[in-house]
Amino acid sequence: MIGYQFFLQKVLTATAVTVTVGFGSISGAIAQSLTGGGATFPEPLYRRYFREYQEETTDVKLKYSAIGSGGGIRRFLNQSVDFGASNVIPTPVERNSMKRGLLMVPTAGGSLAVVYNLQGITTDVKLSRDTLGKIFSGQISNWKQVNSRLPNRKIQVVVHSGSSGTSFIFTKYLNEITNGRIRASRKPNWGFKVFSSVPGNGPVASEVKRIDGAIGYVPASYAKQLNLPMARLENQAGRYVKPTVDQANKALANVQFNDDFTIENIDDPEE
Structure with missing residues (x-):
C-alpha cells in the first residue's frame, strides 16, 4: 500500500514553494x-x-x-493555516471553496504497514489478500483462523478515528483486493465493532503496541519507531512481502503526474 503526500500552499503568499526545497523562493515581503x-x-x-x-x-x-488529512484540509479552507498536507486529494467541492487558490505539490511518498502485536510469536505473520480483507470486515476475529500455528487469541482491530488520509489509502487498497466489498473512505464504516479507534498514526501504533492480539495500519516509519512487527502481505504474484523502502520504490517507480501535480492510481506491484 502506497501513500502519496501533497502540500497545499496558498498561491497568493508563496507560489511554487514546497517543503522539499526549503522555502527557497519565499520573498522578503x-x-x-x-x-x-x-x-x-x-x-x-x-x-x-x-x-x-x-x-x-x-x-x-x-x-x-499533525492533525490528520481531513483536519489539514479544513484548516486550509477556513484560512487558519498557511499550508496544509493531505494524503488524499481535496474533493471538487473543497477545491471550489478555496477562495485564494490552491497549488498542490507532492512532497513525500511512502508505504503503509499492517502492524500487529502477538506476544510470544517471533516469526513473521503472513496475511493473504483474502485474510486481510476478512480481518478488517470482521469475518475473521481470532489469530487461530489466520494460521493454525498462531495462538488462540482474539484479534483486536485498531483503526484511525476522524477523517484520515491513512484510512483512505488503506481502505482504497482493501477495496481493490476485495473486489469492492470494502469501500474506500477517509472515515470508514467498518461494518463491525472494532476494538479501538484513535486519532493519528502515533496513537494507533502505540495502541497496537499496548494490546496483545492487536492489529492496525500505520506508515512503515511509525512501525519502525516503536519496533512493531509488520505483517508480510500477499502481492499480485502471490509472494509475501514487507513494506520496505525497496518495495515502496517499486510501486512509486512508474508514477506519472498530471499537470496539476495530482496522480492517477498507484498500481500494486506484481513482484
Missing part, C-alpha cells in the same frame, strides 16, 4: 512565520526538513500540527 497542519503520515519527514532549514536560517519560523 512574506510574513516571517509559516503555520501548517494536516496529515500525520509525513510528520517525521517534515520535522527533519524544518530542522535542517532552520539550521541554515532563522528568518522564518515554521510550525506544523
Whole structure:
C-alpha cells in the first residue's frame, strides 16, 4: 500500500514553494512565520526538513500540527493555516471553496504497514489478500483462523478515528483486493465493532503496541519507531512481502503526474 503526500500552499503568499526545497523562493515581503497542519503520515519527514532549514536560517519560523488529512484540509479552507498536507486529494467541492487558490505539490511518498502485536510469536505473520480483507470486515476475529500455528487469541482491530488520509489509502487498497466489498473512505464504516479507534498514526501504533492480539495500519516509519512487527502481505504474484523502502520504490517507480501535480492510481506491484 502506497501513500502519496501533497502540500497545499496558498498561491497568493508563496507560489511554487514546497517543503522539499526549503522555502527557497519565499520573498522578503512574506510574513516571517509559516503555520501548517494536516496529515500525520509525513510528520517525521517534515520535522527533519524544518530542522535542517532552520539550521541554515532563522528568518522564518515554521510550525506544523499533525492533525490528520481531513483536519489539514479544513484548516486550509477556513484560512487558519498557511499550508496544509493531505494524503488524499481535496474533493471538487473543497477545491471550489478555496477562495485564494490552491497549488498542490507532492512532497513525500511512502508505504503503509499492517502492524500487529502477538506476544510470544517471533516469526513473521503472513496475511493473504483474502485474510486481510476478512480481518478488517470482521469475518475473521481470532489469530487461530489466520494460521493454525498462531495462538488462540482474539484479534483486536485498531483503526484511525476522524477523517484520515491513512484510512483512505488503506481502505482504497482493501477495496481493490476485495473486489469492492470494502469501500474506500477517509472515515470508514467498518461494518463491525472494532476494538479501538484513535486519532493519528502515533496513537494507533502505540495502541497496537499496548494490546496483545492487536492489529492496525500505520506508515512503515511509525512501525519502525516503536519496533512493531509488520505483517508480510500477499502481492499480485502471490509472494509475501514487507513494506520496505525497496518495495515502496517499486510501486512509486512508474508514477506519472498530471499537470496539476495530482496522480492517477498507484498500481500494486506484481513482484
